[in-house]
Amino acid sequence: MLCIGIILLYLLSAPILASSEETSPAEDLGLIDQMTQILEAEQANRFAPTILPIEVLAPETAQSMQQALKAYYDYRTVGYEHRRSVFRWQLLPSKIIFVIVVLLVSAGIYFSWLQFIKGLRTDKDRSSTETTFEASASGIKVSSPVLGVIILVISLAFFYLYLVYVYPIEEIL
Structure with a gap:
């Protein structure tokens, strides 16, 4: 893919290089090497636009490249502002x-x-019923005569699930 891009750029820039009598073959090779380095850098960062040296491009091509770059950066700016406003909007519901x-x-x-206090105040002679809480998927099973233990386990399990699945904030690019 990279070789095809280099060959196309060379073929497109060949008439410009041929019409220029001031350049030597060594300078032409230097420009080709420069374009090759630029294309290889683009492969490393696929999302950034390719900026070719203006001296090897026709004026119309250079102008369209500048327009394309402006449109690209306008698009990126609008996308950034949109993500920023979404995060700003989500901040209030997140706090609530x-x-x-x-x-x-x-x-x-x-x-x-x-419930712990109530359990401590009850007579020890009275038979207390045992309350059971079970969360499946090979999860938690709690049995206790004191209902406070069950309520505490449910509250802490809810808080744990909130922290793990709701609270984390991840930026998606």
Whole structure:
């Protein structure tokens, strides 16, 4: 693919190089080497535009290359501004969801504390029913006579799932 690009560039620039009587074959080889280096650098970074030396291009080609570069950078600027506005917009809902999650987890911890206190105050003679919580996919199974343990496990599992699957922020290019 790279060789085809080099050959095409050489064939397109050959009339320009031939019409120029000031260049020597050594200078022509230097320009070809320069274009080859540019094309190899483009292969390393496929998303950046290729900028060829203007002295080997026809004026119309150089002008269209400048227009294409301007359009490319305008496109990149609009894309950047769009991503920036999306992140700015998502910041408020993200903060609201975070506050709601923290309130839910805090309420769960508070209710589990209330159940622990209630469990400690009950008579030991009274038979207590055992509460069971089970999360599948080879997950968690908790059985306890104190309901506070179950509420605490549910609250902490919810908070863990929020931190792992909702909270991480990743930029997609």
